[in-house]
Amino acid sequence: MKLLTDIQLTASIALTHMRTRLKQTVIATIGVTFGITMFVFMVSFIQGSNDFVKAVAFEQSPHLRLYNEVQTTPGTILDKVQTHAVNIVDHVKPKDVLLSLKDGKQIVQMLQQDHRIRAVSGAVNAQVFYRMGSSAINGIINGIEFEAENSLFNLQAKLVDGSFHELSTMPNSLVMGIGLAKRLNVKTGDRFALTTEKGNSFYVTVVGIFKTGMTDIDKQQSYASLNTVQRFLGVPAAYITDIKIKLHDMELAPALSKELQTKYGFQGSDWKQDNSAILEGDALRKMIVYSVAITILLVAGFGIFNILTMMIYEKMKDIAILKAMGFSDADIRWIFLIQALIIGIIGALLGLLFGFLCAYGISKMPYKSDVMITLDHLPVSFNAVYYTTGFSFGILTTALAGYLPSRKAAHVDPITILRG
């Protein structure tokens, strides 16, 4: 009870001090507000653009991919025959593996039952030459089942011309990337020739053009129906080379990847491996934001430190009188600490508000993206975490900035001052 009234009394003294120094107090508060505003705004904006870049990249890449790959066999046949000898075999050639996934279609069906998996699609990837006139361009053709692939990658949203539905109804039709179409100078409805690795040529019709924003994909890839590509390659209907999977919780991908690789004996990779550069950049940008924000807050903290230190020099006499009246060292410390905390709390709350307003304002700014067709405003991320972090940062710096001068005030020796 006594403690409560003591704090009330010290708070009322602190408020009187601040009222008589309104201008300095307001400037100190603005310092904190500015720091927190910048923090919230920058984190929101940078995180928003990070999320945007990630969304563009990840939408085109599955969380998890299973495939077969040509690779050198580990160990040699000699090791099996002469188990206790040291066997040296030079120039081991890579084994010619069948790129098709064994029982791929059945595995796709089994994976569809797995509750961790949101969508799964089996596809055939093949290297081809696109021929137009005398030129031949190297590229990749994806044989897909449109429904399954669309549920993974939202292909429909990336279509800029034509349609995907004709893939299944029209023989030898394909939808190609916008970059590729430009290089070949073809548009929807045009026909051109396509040659497979084995040397078989086919005439195909362009029924649509898509744009993902990833140059590599747009300049090389085209989609055709699964059957069409299988026919081009001269393989049976059970032949698929890729199983692409999206999960409900993408963080599970590395673990599930391992599990499926051992279970089925395929190669596998997950989104973390595939996009390590993007993820690294993400972390670095976040570090930059945090260090800039901490710098701003430190400057604001020095402002508070200065103002309180100056005030304490001015208030030496008052401190001595208060001590003579019966205020303890701790009471005096609270008087100044409370001032710092009030500046901190008000500054931080205003900072959150202005930070939100800035972020909201910029999220309404029209922004045309060449890459993401669905985006028409600047990307901004609104996440309560930034606001709580900003608030705690603000309180922490002001408490620190207030603590040192208030400790000094508590240690003022009243006698030297009262004796004059």
Next chain:
Amino acid sequence: MNLISVKHVNKYFLQPAKMQVLNDVSFEIEKGKFVAITGKSGSGKSTLLYLLSTMDTAFEGSIRINQEEMQGKSNPWLADFRNHHIGFVFQFHYLLPEFSVLKNVMLPALKLRRYSSSEIEHRANELLKLLGVADQAHKRASLLSGGQQQRVAIARALINEPLIIMGDEPTGNLDSHNAAVVFDLFKKLSAENGQTILMVTHDEDIAKRSDRTIHLTDGKIDEVHLG
């Protein structure tokens, strides 16, 4: 019964060089007396007062006030003790300039919390009336004249009904008329309320009219006059 009991007190200043300020000082003061502490500049009289004020804790020997030993007590305990039992009046009036006159008087009582806020305000107003500065109650303390400020400071010293009122030359900065008013007030308080007054002074006149004078020479008690 002795209110203040000082036994074999030694006090040293360490800066700039070690120097003994008080040398084996012992005396006792009864309750309700008006005591003057006199001596030349540098004789240690203010030092003695501040030891008795409990604000200076670095000394050898024993100081007992109201049966409590002051040696070795913690800062919060001493602060609370001052708040309860000691009222101060300084030479330079030392009001808190940003607060109103009324708030200045109320602060020690608000700290003590013996009464409710409204009761404290009522008592503060009564004291200001007693000291003839009631009409200034809502002004900022810094706007008052020297004599008025000193009266407010006395009201502040009285608000918690302390056992002891200490003054460090409380009349030293006042003209003779105001000095006489303040002195009479102290005299009246000790006579009527039984409060002990302890005052450091240069003023021979005041010293003569006190109940008792403690005279210090070079840190030693020279003579104790009984009035």
